[in-house]
Amino acid sequence: MVAKIASLLAIATVAISSVAAQAPTANLINGQCVTTYDASVDYFPEKLNTNEDKATYFSIEYHNNYKIVKNSRTGRTYVLVQCGTPAPTDVNNATEIYQVPITKAAAMETTVVPYLEMIGAAESIKLIADGSLVSSPCFQKYLNTGDIAQLSATNETLQAEQIKNVQVQFGANPYDTVADTNNTVTTAQTYEPDVLGRASWLSYYAAFYNLESVANNLTKNMTDNYNRLKEAASHYSTKPVVAWTTYDAPSQYNNNTASYILSEASYKVGLTNDAGATMLNATSTTFASAADLLKAISNVDILIDETFIGSNLTAFLQNYNISEADQSKYKFLTNKKVYREDGILTSSGGYDWFEAPVAMADALLEDMINAVNPSAPSDNYKRNWLRNIVLNEPIKTTTESNCSWAEDAPRPNLATQFNGNAFTLSSSSSSDANKVRTLNIAGALAAAVATLAYLS
Structure with a gap:
């Protein structure tokens, strides 16, 4: 009898051990499949948070x-x-x-x-x-x-x-x-x-x-870094006004009728606010003429031009019908703060703006923070995507020679981990971009090295 009970216990122990062995402690990856299915086993111990x-x-x-x-x-x-x-x-x-x-x-x-x-x-x-x-x-x-x-x-x-x-x-x-x-x-x-x-x-x-588990770590680190950057940019006593504009040139898609558009996309409003600025509050978002748009944005401190055609200041002035004599009427020009989203392009004209910054929230916020305050998030920060055409900043063309990571491993985020103090913005920054300074210099060297490694 004792021997029979011992035998049954042994069988039970083997059965329990077999089930336990099937229960993974981590998700199966890289094409791994279950070899012996057990309906009671949770095959996804790592779940999205x-x-x-x-x-x-x-x-x-x-x-x-x-x-x-x-x-x-x-x-x-x-x-x-x-x-x-x-x-x-x-x-x-x-x-x-x-x-x-x-x-x-x-x-x-x-x-x-x-x-x-x-x-x-x-x-x-x-x-x-x-x-x-x-x-x-x-x-x-x-x-x-x-x-x-x-x-x-x-x-x-x-x-x-x-x-x-x-x-x-x-x-x-x-x-x-x-x-x-x-x-x-x-x-x-x-x-x-x-x-x-x-x-x-x-x-x-x-x-x-x-x-x-990879996604959970990425999301947490990115969110935490984003929120630290947002907090550091939230203390400006005067918040510069930003407008995101587009010149829609005459084409077969708009009955050959030009128009000018002010974007109020929710993510752009949030990004602008999180960078320490504020979005222009306009009564209209579509304008039939450049004159009507310019009247609405004359006091805008920072302009982000989303027009597809025209990559330099000369083309911008032509698209918006701004003469040389009239440039002094617009703060975004006297401030020397007109940006485009074409900072990184492929040789065939593909915009990185529609790729990496969509997935890299904190890196995008860093760019926007620097457009608002040229000495943040660090003194030596170099923007990736927002390119200042008044300062004639160059377009960076990517080729495989720029590759600095392995595609069989997670791609590094372009953002620098920020752990510095609150940024400061001079009261005259809206009228003179060259006077904008910040007390924070944490991470300057790291940001410079990361940018050079990616783009050199």
Whole structure:
């Protein structure tokens, strides 16, 4: 009897040990699949901490062997099933099911690339819609390895075959003439109303790779750094007024009628405020003539020109019909504070503005802080994206020779970790940018070294 009980206990112990051995302490990554499935095991011990991010357009729900990701902006739902385990059966036909972790992906929108780079999944991209527009120097280097295909723009048969060779397609196919079909993981990061919310989509992409712990660390560090920078820039007694403007030149898309636009995009308002400035409060956002716009912005301290055409001051003055004699009428010109978003471009004209700063919230805030206060966040800070055309600052063109990190590891954030004191802004800064100073110099050398390493 004793021997029988001992035998049963031994069997039970072996069974319990077998189940315990199957329960992972970390998510399975890099294509790892479950070999022996147990319905009682939680295969995602590392979960997204979405309570601390500011994304509003996606959510995630965890089950033992699958997760449900919802993009509320597009109304799409995705079930991500741990490979080696069964998919749930109670899924409607409109829901797409993917086996995770993903190892082969297509990036149909350039904005997707920096997110996958930052979580260390860039080399999972095996298909790209137009690699010439991707500004990341290390991704440009990866493009030349031959491990990634360019999506055919004209051969539909080849295009379909290329897409079949990947597990997931992030973003809409730009060459697809048919309306959005049920084979794409939709994106919505650029619709987020908050700078940190846009960066929080790191978590959305990480879920497809079981890289939740990586995303959690990135989001926390970025959010903390952003908030420290925001706090340091919040004490100016006088807040400069900023306007984001666009000249919409006559074209077939606007009935050959020019117009001028003041942007009031929520993330730009938040970014401006967080940098220690304030957005122009205008009664109108669209103007039929340059004269009407200029009347509205004559007292603006800082202007950010988002016009696609015209990369220098001469072109800017022509686009806005500002004569040499009239330049002294506008504070943003006497302050020498007119910026464009083309600080980093590819050789074919692709804007990094639509890529890295979307995913790097704190780095973007650093740029905006420096546009407001040229001696913050450090004396030697060099802006990445906002380029001062009054000072004739050069455009930086990225090539693979600029690559300073490995694409098989997480891409470094361009932001410097800030731990300094509150910034100070002279009372005359709105009328004389050269007089703006700050007491804080913490991180100056680190910022300079990081920028040189990236762009040299």
